[in-house]
Amino acid sequence: MKAIISDIHANLEAFEAVLADIALYEVEATYCLGDLVGYGPNPRECIDLVREHCTLALLGNHDQGAIFDPSGFNDMALRAILWTRTQLEAPVPNREISEERWEFLGDLPRTYKDGDILYVHGSARNPINEYIFPEDIYSVRKMEQIYSRVEKYGFQGHTHLPGIFVEQQAGDYYAFHGPEDVDYTYRLTDQKTLCNVGSVGQPRDGDWRACYVLFDGETIYYRRVEYDVETTIRKIHDIDDLNNFLGDRLRDGR
Numbered sequence: 566m567k568a569i570i571s572d573i574h575a576n577l578e579a580f581e582a583v584l585a586d587i588a589l590y591e592v593e594a595t596y597c598l599g600d601l602v603g604y605g606p607n608p609r610e611c612i613d614l615v616r617e618h619c620t621l622a623l624l625g626n627h628d629q630g631a632i633f634d635p636s637g638f639n640d641m642a643l644r645a646i647l648w649t650r651t652q653l654e655a656p657v658p659n660r661e662i663s664e665e666r667w668e669f670l671g672d673l674p675r676t677y678k679d680g681d682i683l684y685v686h687g688s689a690r691n692p693i694n695e696y697i698f699p700e701d702i703y704s705v706r707k708m709e710q711i712y713s714r715v716e717k718y719g720f721q722g723h724t725h726l727p728g729i730f731v732e733q734q735a736g737d738y739y740a741f742h743g744p745e746d747v748d749y750t751y752r753l754t755d756q757k758t759l760c761n762v763g764s765v766g767q768p769r770d771g772d773w774r775a776c777y778v779l780f781d782g783e784t785i786y787y788r789r790v791e792y793d794v795e796t797t798i799r800k801i802h803d804i805d806d807l808n809n810f811l812g813d814r815l816r817d818g819r
Contacts, residue, residue: 566591569762570777571598571686571722573615574627575605575649576766576815579775582792583765584618590779598722598762599625599673599686599693603642604811605766606800608649612666624673625686625723626693632670637694641808648806681717688721689714696724697759702739709733712757719759720780726770727763727778727787732756743770744787751785760785773818 568587573580587595597619602608604627615622630638630646631653638646653666675692677684688695690711701707712732729751731740742751744763751760763776770776774789794815801812 566593567780568592568595568777569598569684569720569760569780570595570619570765571762572600572625572725572764572766573597573602573605573611574600574764574766575602575608575611576775576797577605577607577610577614578794578797579766579790579792580611580614582790583775583777583788584614586788586790587777587779592779594620596620596677596684596720597622598684598720599623600627600722601625601670602631602646602649602653603627604645604807605797606804606807608652609666611766612669616665616669621677621684622669622673623677623684623686624670624675624693628670628673629693632667641810645807645811648804683715683719685719685721687723689719697721697730697761698724699726699728699741699743702730702741705733705738708739711759715757715759717757718753720778721759721761722764724761724769725764725767726761727768727776728761729785730759730761732758744776744789749787749789753783753785763787767815768818771818773816 597615601611601615631649635646685692688697688711727744729742733739762778765775768776774791779786798812801807802809
């Protein structure tokens with residue numbers, strides 16, 4: 566059994582709650598699909614937990630923005646990324662740990678392939694930055710190009726919107742199933758399938774609880790985990806460089 570998480574976004578309370586939930590199952594490996602940082606108030610702590618608990622971590626667009634020149638972000642997100650950078654650069658009692666965090670982010674791969682399963686942050690076509698939204702099932706050309714780069718199955722994050730994309734059938738569109746549509750459990754078929762695992766630290770599907778998946782090689786299980794959201798909100802409000810909206814939105818999962 567694998568646990569697959571994504572988009573922690575420096576939300577320590579959500580991440581710790583998810584790790585506690587993962588510990589309830591016989592999980593052999595935990596994969597993180599990127600965006601360890603950005604938006605949230607605890608980037609250093611979340612990086613350290615990923616290093617400790619995750620067998621694999623991929624580079625997300627916010628991670629890339631924090632260690633390289635950020636581009637393509639709105640003002641609120643950019644301000645959060647620049648603040649995150651100051652936290653990673655700030656003096657700490659053990660300078661070696663600070664340098665290790667930088668090196669860890671800088672060395673994160675963009676993709677990972679395990680047999681016929683592809684893991685990315687964004688999409689198979691653009692692993693860092695491309696979004697695949699539920700409504701993209703009607704964008705046949707876009708989906709064809711993405712699916713052509715997937716051998717069988719794929720896992721991704723980035724949109725913070727969990728759900729299952731299934732390849733196009735003859736004379737029909739691609740299909741999308743939200744977690745609720747499949748009772749939080751989806752058994753893979755012979756059809757090419759992409760799974761958005763949702764977001765640990767900043768869900769945007771109207772459900773404030775942290776989201777991740779368990780995967781046993783045949784079936785995907787969505788997990789929603791409650792956490793101390795008010796503590797995270799208070800932390801964000803206490804940091805001038807983080808817009809209060811980044812905290813307030815957590816209550817509504819948006």
